[in-house]
Amino acid sequence: MPSGKILVAQGGGPTAVINQSLVGVVLESRRFQHVTRVYGALHGVRGIVNEEFVDLTQETSHNLELVAATPSSALGSTRDKPDIAYCQQIFEVLRAHEIEHFFYIGGNDSSDTVRIVSEEAHKAGYPLRCIHIPKTIDNDLVGSDHTPGFPSAARFVAQAFAGANLDNAALPGVYVGVVMGRHAGFLTAASALGKKFPDDGPHLIYLPERVFVLDKFLADVKATYEKYGRCVIAVSEGIHDASGEPIASLLAKQVGSEVERDAHGNVQLSGTGALADLLCDEIKAKLGIKRVRGDTFGYLQRSFIGCVSDVDQREAREVGEKAVQFAMWGDRDGSVAIKRTGFYSVDYELLPLTEVAGKTRTMEDEFISASGTDVTDAFRLYLRPLLGSGMPDAFRLRAAKVAKVLKP
Template identity: 40%
Template sequence: MANLLIAHGGGPTSVINASLYGVITEAKKYPEIDKVYGAVGGSSGILTENFIDLKEIPEAEIEKLLHTPASALGTSRFPLYEKEYAKMLEIFDKYDIRWVLFNGGNGSMDTCGKIYEVAKDKGIGVIGIPKTIDNDIFVTDHSPGYGSAARFIAQTVKDIGEDVKSMPIHVSVVESMGRNAGWITAAAALARRKPGDAPHLIYLPERPFNEKEFLEDVERLHEQYGGVVVAVSEGLTNEAGEPVAPLVFRTERAVYTGDVGTHLANLVIKELGIKARSEKPGITGRASVVNQSTTDVSEAVDAGRAALRAVLEGQTGMMVGFKRISTDPYKSETILIPISEVMMGEKIVPAEFINARGNDVTTAFVEWAKPLIGGDLVEFADFNLGARKEKI
């Protein structure tokens, strides 16, 4: 018998704990696993030996993981260097840890890959479990966490669109997370059911933002509908590659800008004289349990279980991914991807998913994304608002 360790890394999602559930419940089937250690606080929890035995957690609490947002184990963005990885090996030996699972996004898969490199000659198996609302991990068709974030932004934009339609006097700019990849913002398109539905415009960071064209589009649509809903990514940049929003603060490692949504709403007011406001759900979009996708929860559990089985079978230096078998009806399967193929990579929205003018997504994207949000959004009554000219 030996012990298993699982750690979470990077920003959490509404289904990261569903993957943890998958690991714990699957691990209980194998007598060769003694303790299932959870590192409290991500990689820093490993280095401080802050472990809990997840097998000792009551079953009722384990079941709650399926619908618990954020990270039940805690997480971190703790920087790691050669000496930290060497220390991890000592800790693995001290606690008789033979199997390591790391659940996270791009940066966490880089950490996972480096743990694999230092541990591969020590008889320690290392497998990555994908997690990111941004959907920007290489090779895998999609990542657990994205489907729920996509459902959240779609339902949110649908709600806002109904509000704007009922009092069509202003422009509403909705800003989504996703600095370099616009997958979440693109999912706003799933709010639509018929022509004229919000969002009326969608801008992704994969295309340079053209201020002149933006104002032209807003003005045209405001004349047509009265109320306009615009979905934008927090990472929009101009033709020169500079952030659209004004700079707030800069460090050696990062650039901090103001809110894109606020900047564009102010631009509409200043240049077009149209009332405008911005909405920024922020981390609500990754923490909303109400908007969990059933597909996302199920696949997050599958990812955890697949990772556990793979590492026990002797697989190492791999990440669990998803291969799409069909879109309609939707069917996918878990696969194993060499961790070296995903470390610090960044999958952006491909050109075929973005329209020619760069202010919307294509039907191909909608067809690809729709199965991931776990069913239809909440439907509303339709009195054909705006078209009704006479009183009943």
């Protein structure tokens, strides 16, 4: 006799809307009479192997709605990237608890975990339905028009640059804003949506999809500064040279310091202001510009409370709901994907896990201008509806100049 038990977990970096997907799973599951329990694993796959579950069936729908509107992962998350042995442990725990449906909300690492667990269950002849629910501010999952979490982070970045541009216009100088994104430049590119007038910043955008050449960068900044008397620059934390070495580590070596690396040998890019500071130092030293300021958006861009896209909220909720529907009415495991069906509307489909797992999408060429330092109108059209309603706007004085009296 089926247990009617469901398990849901959240993995990877939190987003502003990841709890919408969680609550989508919980509330939609309750509509199915044979569902007896909806468990949540604390801190993702680590919570599963440690059997740290909470019973979400004992949550009020009222509190669930409040949690849905709260950013970051309410169940907690993990940076663990399970190998085969780890996934086998996950499967053993699921079997021991008679879990029949496993929903994992996460990015491409998480989808790969779901793929392996699904295969383990199949090999063991255990009837487990496994669904990956997409989430990442990087927007780097293949097969989806975009990923839940990205629109709200993009909105933060666009609003941040709209404000930084106004600040820079009031007190002119060079401003460098460093945005998250190791391989995909979507979030950095979102800075372009903060621009309104032709002379507004960001004037220059540097993406990991293009090779970063320091001399070219300095020439770009010089030209912009000479034209506008100021320069606002958006830089992806993942910019790298032709060999793929991150600029953060290259510049650090020049000044004799070291960057932090994780267990996989990846340079730590977030949670440090080093890249912005190093780029600012180059601009001051090589271009002789006095007022050069750098900000690293860091964790603010993914966890700021009170800057969310209503479109993103709605879609994040729907991918959770659809995951349950695909699991209950369908006959296979998979990854929920968002398809754009109109300007603007979406539908959802279930992709085979192998089509998503472990793969990385980067910005398509059609989204990047020929100069390599701006986005195209195609990108603006792509992103604008995702930012949602009520985007703040910036206006300028248009008053007439007054004739000089003392020095006419």
